[in-house]
Amino acid sequence: MILEGQFTIPAPQDRVWSAIWDIPTLASWVPGCTSAAQVDATTYRAHLEQQVGFLKAAFDLLLTVVETQEPLLIRLHGEGEDRKIRSNIQAEITVKLEPAPDGTLLGYHIDVSVLGRLGALGFPLIQRKAKEIEAEFARRARAGLAGG
Amino acid sequence: MRRFELLEPESFAAASAALLEHPEAKAIAGGTALLILIKHGVYVPELLVNLRKIRGMADITWDAASGLRVGALASLNDIERSPLVREHLPMLAEACHVVANIRIRNLATIGGNVSHGDYQSDPPTALVALGAVVELSTATGTRELLLADFLLGPYETALEPGELVSAVRVPPPGAGWRSAYLKFTTRSSEDRPAVGVATLLRLDGETVREARLVVGAVTVTPSRMTDVESYLGGRSLDAGTLAEVGRMVSAGIQPIDDIRGSAAYKRRLAGVQAERALELCSTMGAAR
Missing domain, CATH: 3.30.390.50 (CO dehydrogenase flavoprotein, C-terminal domain)
Structure with a gap:
């Protein structure tokens, strides 16, 4: 499943870049992300909880920075597991920043696979949930950096 | 399969109270939809409240002024075979008849069908077209909602904590309608x-x-x-x-x-x- 899009954040590019590397800030933009921490120079851990109706999933994610071009681009590889429902998630994430007349244009391309039981049964639901997360992430990022 | 608790209340009030007391609990009636999710391991229940021992919630009645009322525990087969449904709302009988097979239709209840909120189902489409209303009840009261407003998304409904669908009502379609x-x-x-x-x-x-x-x-x-x-x-x-x-x-x-x-x-x-x-x-x- 490919998720891609772009939105403008009303803040200069260097400020957006800094916010992305401030892990608590970034985590606060992702709905359902209840904790996030740096493991080493290129590795981060995060816990992501999501719910569709009464169905719940909680993934422990390991995110690895694959490429960085300050202040333009980050590429990440992420993977995680929900042991309770025996499902896995894998994602290749690319985030690009470029100056825009009213701030910074943030473009993203996420190739995400959900494997295991959840993936077998719930693809349309995952897709819908991903769209919700996407919209909420953009809203929070804009709100978080507004006035910058 | 992991172990879970099972409550089997014999009254609607007790079932509602159990759901209110245990927010993680899930009501189960026919189990045809929920058990698939449990067996696939996508849903891991902690507490299930079985509604099958509650009496008097499977009646199908017709009133010329208010239309059809189907108790939540009526099975899809009950509805499909009901002379009242066949006479007054044949489309609903058809939409129940085409669900899965007779073994499923014998177990699946109309209350469970609408409460489950699965978009891949036949009866909700017919019921929304017919302007159906769901009765949502707790131990202390009942409110009504158009089914179209009750269904919010995949596995998501407007049920509040402690509430259960107690009946589905369909207003009389009026003269001259085909369906x-x-x-x-x-x-x-x-x-x-x-x-x-x-x-x-x-x-x-x-x-x-x-x-x-x-x-x-x-x-x-x-x-x-x-x-x-x-x-x-x-x-x-x-x-x-x-x-x-x-x-x-x-x-x-x-x-x-x-x-x-x-x-x-x-x-x-x-x-x-x-x-x-x-x-x-x-x-x-x-x-x-």
Whole structure:
């Protein structure tokens, strides 16, 4: 499943870049992300909880920075597991920043696979949930950096 | 399978109280939908509240003024075979009849069907087209909600903590309405619908006076096609009108990709099935 899009954040590019590397800030933009921490120079851990109706999933994610071009681009590889429902998630994430007349244009391309039981049964639901997360992430990022 | 607690209350009040006391609890009646999720390991229950021991919640009654009332624990087979449903709301009987197979229909309840909030189901599409209302009850009171407003998304409904669907009501359709429900499956005949179309028509000779058209199983909740309904008013259902309806439905719907078909396929299929359902309704749909 490919998720891609772009939105403008009303803040200069260097400020957006800094916010992305401030892990608590970034985590606060992702709905359902209840904790996030740096493991080493290129590795981060995060816990992501999501719910569709009464169905719940909680993934422990390991995110690895694959490429960085300050202040333009980050590429990440992420993977995680929900042991309770025996499902896995894998994602290749690319985030690009470029100056825009009213701030910074943030473009993203996420190739995400959900494997295991959840993936077998719930693809349309995952897709819908991903769209919700996407919209909420953009809203929070804009709100978080507004006035910058 | 992991172990879980099972409560088997014998009264509605006790069931509601148990659900209110345990927010993680889930009600189960026929279990035909929930058990699949449990067996697949996608849903891991902690506490299930079995409703099967509650008496007096499976009655099907008809009143000329208020219409049909189906107790939440009535099975889909009860509804399909009910003389009252067949006489007054044949489309609902048909939409229940095409669900899965007789073993499933014997167990699955109408309350469970609507509470589960699964978009890939037949009865909700017909019920939304018929303007059905759900009775939502707790130990202390009952409120009513249009089914169209009760269904919020995949596995999401407007049920509040401690609430259960106690009945589904369908207002009397009024004189002169014809109806039809048309299901299309892409795997086996017993499969869930890839597309389901429910339509009601009030005809004056060849001319449509009023129409209702609901497309189900392609979007997260049944989609009422109000623009098509307006378009049909005053027209005859000739080939040109039907083709335009097909085009409007395909253009107006945003289907979900799933194992029963891609979004593009379902978009086309929804249009074709809408045409077929209208044709069926005008020629075969029982006039009431």
